[in-house]
Amino acid sequence: MMESMYIMIYRQLKRFIRAKSRVVGMILNNILWLVFFGLGWAYTLRGPIASALFRGLDYLAFLLPGIFTTSIFQASFMGGISVIWDKQFGFLKEVLVAPTPRSLTILGRAIGDALVSVVNGLIMLSLGFMLTSHLNPLALPIILVIGLMVALGFTSMGIAIASTMRSPEGFQLIVGLLTLPTTLLSGAMFPLSNAPYWMQLAALVLPLTYAVDLIRFHLVGISFLSSVYWWLTPEIELLLLVIISVILIFIAIEMFKRTTIE
Amino acid sequence: MDIVVENLVKRYGNVEAVKGISFSVKHGETFGFLGPNGAGKTTTIYILTTILKPTSGRAIVAGYDVVREPHNVRRHIGVVFQDPSLDDNLTGYENLYIHGKLYGLNNTLLKERIAEVLKFVELYEFKDKCVKSYSGGMRRRLEIARAMLHVPRILFLDEPTLGLDPQTRIHIWDYIKRLKDEHGVTIFLTTHYMEEAEILCNRVAIIDRGKIIALGSPDELKSIIGNDIIYVRVDNNIDVCSKLSIDGIQSCKTIDGETIAIQVRKASEAIPEILRYLEKAEIKVKEVSYRRPSLNDVFIHLTGREIRDSGGGFIDIVRMRHRVR
Numbered sequence: 001m002m003e004s005m006y007i008m009i010y011r012q013l014k015r016f017i018r019a020k021s022r023v024v025g026m027i028l029n030n031i032l033w034l035v036f037f038g039l040g041w042a043y044t045l046r047g048p049i050a051s052a053l054f055r056g057l058d059y060l061a062f063l064l065p066g067i068f069t070t071s072i073f074q075a076s077f078m079g080g081i082s083v084i085w086d087k088q089f090g091f092l093k094e095v096l097v098a099p100t101p102r103s104l105t106i107l108g109r110a111i112g113d114a115l116v117s118v119v120n121g122l123i124m125l126s127l128g129f130m131l132t133s134h135l136n137p138l139a140l141p142i143i144l145v146i147g148l149m150v151a152l153g154f155t156s157m158g159i160a161i162a163s164t165m166r167s168p169e170g171f172q173l174i175v176g177l178l179t180l181p182t183t184l185l186s187g188a189m190f191p192l193s194n195a196p197y198w199m200q201l202a203a204l205v206l207p208l209t210y211a212v213d214l215i216r217f218h219l220v221g222i223s224f225l226s227s228v229y230w231w232l233t234p235e236i237e238l239l240l241l242v243i244i245s246v247i248l249i250f251i252a253i254e255m256f257k258r259t260t261i262e
Numbered sequence: 263m264d265i266v267v268e269n270l271v272k273r274y275g276n277v278e279a280v281k282g283i284s285f286s287v288k289h290g291e292t293f294g295f296l297g298p299n300g301a302g303k304t305t306t307i308y309i310l311t312t313i314l315k316p317t318s319g320r321a322i323v324a325g326y327d328v329v330r331e332p333h334n335v336r337r338h339i340g341v342v343f344q345d346p347s348l349d350d351n352l353t354g355y356e357n358l359y360i361h362g363k364l365y366g367l368n369n370t371l372l373k374e375r376i377a378e379v380l381k382f383v384e385l386y387e388f389k390d391k392c393v394k395s396y397s398g399g400m401r402r403r404l405e406i407a408r409a410m411l412h413v414p415r416i417l418f419l420d421e422p423t424l425g426l427d428p429q430t431r432i433h434i435w436d437y438i439k440r441l442k443d444e445h446g447v448t449i450f451l452t453t454h455y456m457e458e459a460e461i462l463c464n465r466v467a468i469i470d471r472g473k474i475i476a477l478g479s480p481d482e483l484k485s486i487i488g489n490d491i492i493y494v495r496v497d498n499n500i501d502v503c504s505k506l507s508i509d510g511i512q513s514c515k516t517i518d519g520e521t522i523a524i525q526v527r528k529a530s531e532a533i534p535e536i537l538r539y540l541e542k543a544e545i546k547v548k549e550v551s552y553r554r555p556s557l558n559d560v561f562i563h564l565t566g567r568e569i570r571d572s573g574g575g576f577i578d579i580v581r582m583r584h585r586v587r
Contacts, residue, residue, distance in 0.1 A: 007363035011349070011356075018351045018392070090347035094408075096313045098364040099336035105364070260314070 004100035005108035012082070012112025016119075030071065030124040034131065038063050053191060055222050061134035065216035066188025068121045068128070068143075069150065073208050074183065075117035076151040078175055080158020082113065083256070084168045092259075106256040110159060110249065114151035121147055139218040146218070146241070150211045153245030156252035163255040186212045193228045200228075207244045210237040263322075264289045264416050264448040265310065270319035272305050279305045281472035282319065287450060287465075289415075292442050294463035295452040296557060298567070302472040303452035304344055307420045310450065311341045324415050337365075340409030344420040344452075346401055348393045354380070354404050355389040358411055365412040379407035383437060399430035406437055410447075417441065419451040423458060431458075438462055456557035468561055475564050480557060487555040487563050490529035492536065495521045497546035505543055508535055517562060520548075 016022070042059040054062045086092040095105050122144075129135055158175070165171050185192075185203040192203050203209045209225070214237040217223040225232045265287040272280040280302040287293040295303045308314035310323055312332035321328045324338035348357050355376060362372040380386040383403035393401065402422065409417055422438065423431040439462065441447050453459050459466045460480045468476040468483065476483055489512060496502055502522050503514035510532055512525040526532035529552035540547055553559075562568055 001366075003366060004364050007360050011352070011360050014356060015349070015351050089350060090343065090345045091349050092347075093313065093341075093343050093345075094347045094361065095364070097311050097336055097339070097341050098361075099333055099366070100364050 001100070001104065004098070005104040005111070008095075008105050008108025009112040009115070012109055013115065015082075016112075016116045026075070026120050027123055030120070031127065033067060033071075034064075034124065034127050038067070039131070053194075055224075057134055057220055057222065058132060060128070060132040061220050062191075062216075063189065064125065064128035064132065064135060065143075065219040066186065066212045068125045068147070068219075069212045069215045070183045070186055070188045070208065071124055072117045072121040072147050072151050073154050073186075073211070074179055075120045076114055076153075076155040077158045077179060079113035079117060079155050080160075080162040081168055081171055081175075082109070083159055083162035083259075084165060084171055087166065087259075088168070102257050103253045106159060106253055107249070110152055110155045110252060113155045113158075114148055117151045117155070118144065118147045135219050136221065143215050143218050146211070146215055146238070149241060149245050150208075153207065153241070153248045156245070156248040159252040160248070160255040163252070163259040182206050182208050185209065187224065188212050191224050193224060204229075207241060210240050214238060214241065263287065264291075264324060265293070265450060266320075266322040267306075267310075268320045270306070270309065270321055271317045272302070272309060272314070273317045279472055280309075280316075283467075283469070283472070283474050285467055285474060285477060287416075287448060289448055290442075290446050291464045292438075292449040292451070292462055294459040294466045295450075295469050296454065296456060296459040296466050296561070297452075297469035298454055301469045303454075303469060304420055306469075307341075307343075307418055307450075307452060311339060311418055312336055338415045339418060340412065340414035340416070341418045342402070342405045342409045342420065342422060344424060346405070348401060348404060348408075350394045351392065353390050353392055354385055354396070357393060357404065358408055361408050361411055367412060375411050375413075379410050382410070382440075383407045399426050399433065402426060402430075402434060403437070406434070406441075410441065410445075414447065416448045416450065419449065421452055421454070423453070423455065431455075435461055456561070460557055466557065468557070468564065470561070470565050470567075476560065483557060483560045484555050486560055487525065489525055489527050489555065490532075490552055491555060491559055492524045492526060492529050492533055492550065492552040493521055494524065494536065494540070494547060495549040496540070497548060502540070502545060505545075506536070506539065508532070508539055513563075515562070515566060517566065517568065523559075523562060 038060050041063070045059045050059065129137065161174055162171055185199065185206055186208040187203060192200050213223055213225040214234055217234045223234055225237070226234070263286050267286065268284050269282045270280055270284070271278065271282050283306070295306065297303055305314065309316045310321055310328060312328050312335050315329060323335045326334040328335050358376045358379070359372065362375065367375065377386065380389055383406055385400060385403055385407065388396070388400065393404065396404065419438070423434050426434065435458065438449065442449055451462065463480065465477065465479050466483060467474045476486065497520070501516070503516055506514055506524070510526050512527070514522060514524045516522050524536065533550060533552065537547060537550070558568065
């Protein structure tokens with residue numbers, strides 16, 4: 001029974017490796033962000049004011065955990081599109097007539113896509129280790145687990161939305177509309193503590209904000225959120241993330257069970 | 263009985279795609295659904311393969327109810343859908359491997375079966391090539407191989423040769439015949455190619471607008487008409503049939519406006535007589551041909567229409583000329 005889940009993980013990974021242009025594009029995109037955006041700002045934000053703002057971190061060390069998290073978020077959310085491709089190219093029917101529970105095949109698919117987006121984040125992070133010495137390499141195992149959970153949650157969100165849609169264009173529109181504000185508000189690129197109050201409230205609604213802060217806490221040792229909101233400790237953030245991801249996984253399973261061939 | 267269908271109905275909103283059909287398929291039999299596009303063939307296959315729920319009625323496949331026990335039905339069937347359902351980015355081998363795992367085959371058996379079915383459809387040497395690089399015929403063969411991988415009791419083929427060139431079509435027919443003869447699998451296929459139904463099927467149900475309008479072996483169906491058919495194309499829409507009164511004419515029907523189909527016992531004797539008659543009536547004849555009855559003629563006889571894209575018949579030539587103009 002579990003075999004059908006493993007085989008879907010295998011399939012998603014195989015597809016990822018096969019799509020060489022996608023892999024290259026991903027790595028290139030990561031490098032561009034880090035170098036042109038990260039290094040650019042790192043050289044701009046220097047001196048005592050910046051140091052106070054980032055609590056003694058250089059900007060790259062502040063940015064890297066954030067970009068690691070948002071890149072996982074973006075890749076996994078977008079990953080839901082593969083459900084629509086499968087609808088269009090017919091592979092979905094092959095899965096639907098197979099004598100295996102749909103919950104397992106979709107779970108396998110979510111795990112496979114989640115792994116792909118964590119790998120994507122890791123590529124970026126390994127570049128980061130070369131650029132700054134503030135990152136704690138011992139945190140790697142724990143942030144991989146957190147990253148995987150974030151990826152599973154957002155892949156599920158993508159799958160849930162994709163299950164209701166027919167065209168990739170519609171899906172891309174929704175992803176585009178949600179991705180940009182979520183990324184900008186996540187606190188990945190600037191500390192939220194100085195943002196207007198309403199913006200902070202909007203950011204706290206989005207689960208990605210917790211993920212960014214939690215991963216930053218483990219990689220550089222500072223939680224920027226808990227200093228503003230005392231109740232948002234890393235433990236609470238982790239708990240919130242787990243709950244949200246589990247809920248999203250269940251929603252994805254339910255939505256996928258309901259998806260039909262036209 | 264491998265398939266039993268009773269009063270099956272499927273409605274999409276106000277449109278009734280399947281209007282209460284009933285039939286059954288014996289074990290080891292090849293059963294065909296012959297009908298034009300939009301007749302309800304694919305909808306029926308979707309219901310029988312458990313991926314669409316019927317509005318009402320009952321369908322038992324491999325002894326299980328398709329609505330109440332879809333899981334058990336799925337274990338016993340193999341399906342080749344009308345539209346491709348392969349993963350283009352994977353190799354032929356990988357597509358089969360994933361399929362086998364989804365159907366719970368263990369590794370040793372799976373490897374043997376993959377080699378076996380790939381050799382059966384003559385794709386073994388292409389097994390490590392990406393499906394993207396396969397031709398249409400190769401893809402269809404791979405899908406047939408995949409549907410056979412888990413040794414299903416019943417094989418569903420939805421328009422198995424649609425869009426393939428004539429040589430490839432004959433090739434696929436050969437595989438299907440061998441599946442039936444050598445493996446004894448029950449086959450349910452849909453087609454709108456009457457030759458396909460004639461060559462492959464033990465029994466054929468002619469389906470039109472969601473209803474089965476005739477059911478029997480190809481020979482039985484053809485005996486509904488029984489005789490030769492003469493096609494005459496005349497100058498304009500004159501109602502020739504009402505004017506034609508010659509001995510030996512069994513029926514006369516106008517199809518496609520200016521073409522009439524006349525049934526006679528012996529065409530070679532009737533044609534001169536008909537021509538003489540039309541000349542006397544000052545009706546200009548553009549073209550005459552005749553043929554022995556086929557399932558297509560049965561369809562025309564029953565519905566007054568033609569199965570579209572039936573390929574190479576007189577009516578198609580007429581239609582093509584219309585298009586050229």
